[in-house]
Amino acid sequence: MQKEYAVNCSDITFARVWSHVDVFAWGHFLGWAFKAILFRHAGLLWAISIMWEITEIAFAHLLPNFKECWWDSLILDVLICNGLGIWCGLKICKALEMREYKWVSIRDISSTTGKIKRAILQFTPVQWTPVRWLDPTSTYMRFFALSQLVVFWQISELNTFFLKHIFEMPPSHPLVIARLCLVGVIVAPSVRQYYTYVTDPYCKRVGTQCWVYGAIMVTESMLCIKNGKELFGQAQVCNVIVWLVIQILVSIGCVYGVVLYHRYFEVRTA
Incomplete structure (x- = not known):
């Protein structure tokens, strides 16, 4: 039987919190330390962390273990566990002198309006398609790229919980652990390839590992939908739509906020 976290939320004692x-x-801590090593950007990490808590609220009617007390969600999860994980992960990157990822670089973003081309065009020869699907020199394309990254990441995380719930596997099940390890190995080069594709104007094609990761994410989602028809039949469509809109807005806010921070703080102190 799974532990219930959304019980007697008014009882805020040290013993209760410690339990x-x-x-x-x-x-949470180890997972976010690993994510920090992958993304290497504090602003993006905090945006994804906050968005995951919103994701839990949006899908709590389908997954009971998403129901938590407010102090558990905001303080223990976001501020302490996730926050310490992000801090430690970024410190590890700095200690190992890893390359910093500038997902939103002020010198890479221009005010030119980008046009979204069909994704299928990127499979055609370069001479046929002089315009990139995700143009790294376009502000709007960078917004779209970051929103896409956040949404895909949230879906991949959701797959973990839906698979466990639908197939009734405990977190300690070997398949659950093996899947997490496999996805972790695959997602590491995928993030690097996606970052290069989004930020480097000389990179014309997204990497193979990104497609592998995307295929796994879509396959897992289809598997959940196929075997959880009764569960998804209870889904509240309004919650899902609001969740998706908030995901996009937070992604845009993250990009805009980092640009402003770079412009008014880092540039002036340089």
């Missing part, structure tokens, strides 16, 4: 610091809290 919620379980293996899943450590999972």
